Amino acid sequence: MSFKGTLRPKSHCDNETPRAKLVMIGDSGVGKSCLLERFMDKNSTNNWISTIGVDIRTIYLDIDGKNTKIQVWDTGGQQRYRPVLASCYRGALGVVVVFDLTNRTSFSNVKQWLHEVEEFSALDADKKILVGNKADLQADRKVDQGEAQQFAQEAGLQYIETSVLDQTNIQEAFTRLVEVLTVVVLCCDVSM
Template identity: 55%
Template sequence: MSFKSQKSPFSSSSTTSSSSSAAITNHRSSLPDEDPTYYKLVLVGDSGVGKSCLLEKLIDSSSKNTFISTIGFVIRTHVIVHQQNHLKLQVWDTGGQERYRPVLATCYRNASGAIIVFDITNPTSFLNLSQWLDEISEFSEEPLPKILVGNKADLSERRRVSKEEAQNFANKWKMAYIETSALESTNVKQAFIALILQNNKG
């Protein structure tokens, strides 16, 4: 299983970081949806687990930790510099709400991978992971590389899902597992990089 990119993301011609956003109602002509040099990643998980905060921290690590509830979905593009390589990302942040299911096929079209997020303090968000995996299987055109992210690691005293439990679940589904904190910017960029590189080693 490999990422769908017709050109190497390690292009030296890209030298600066960039970001942009678009709401579901915006014109999509300015979005690189069909640009094969981008890795299209989909953020999924229950509403309130911190998907949007993770994305904001990826783009601006100095951003304030404010709660963002996504309506429908938001698309952001960003370039990560990793070991002098430039990884061009297009991230689709889904709202995690049932009423937006009709647009999910658009989210997964030509996707390169999925970041599945749960809240380590919210066991319901962990229990719902199987439903998100079923959704990915239903709407993606082929099996997608995936990574499981346990967010809000800064709230360790309120943890309700153990690392062992989460790791076992990830192993069952053949995913990598990483814990993040959007509040403290812990492992945020690393989660995105890990998803890209896990199947791009050769």
């Protein structure tokens, strides 16, 4: 399976273009928006601004020779936005669950986020990826890599650690999930 993470202008998209919707969830301040921004633009300065509600970004990726529209819903992690999130899961083919490796509470809350996904969607575990962000802050780390990997394994999730600051595994995190979704996207009539 080939995957080229190239952005395409909207004019390359038509009604026959395969489509996928991804939702990014996790506590406020874990770096969801920064991960997405860095994925879309490697030269991004990542000036952090808290997401209010939901920010929807669209990218076009070449997957197995087909221009594929990927719509990423970047959600605000604050408790007050939780009622809005139920509608975000509708039609989603994949979920990126992000926690902060330097914030133990954000890791503990992953169970709650996954419960919410199960409540509002019918996604299989292989359509979800757990991302431990801020891997560059080793001295401040509160969540051990082995513990996070074990949790992910028990939940049937893929796990990867990323760093927006030094650009570690940003592309890989999205690539893993998009490759799993490719079979669904390219073989089914998926509309958003």
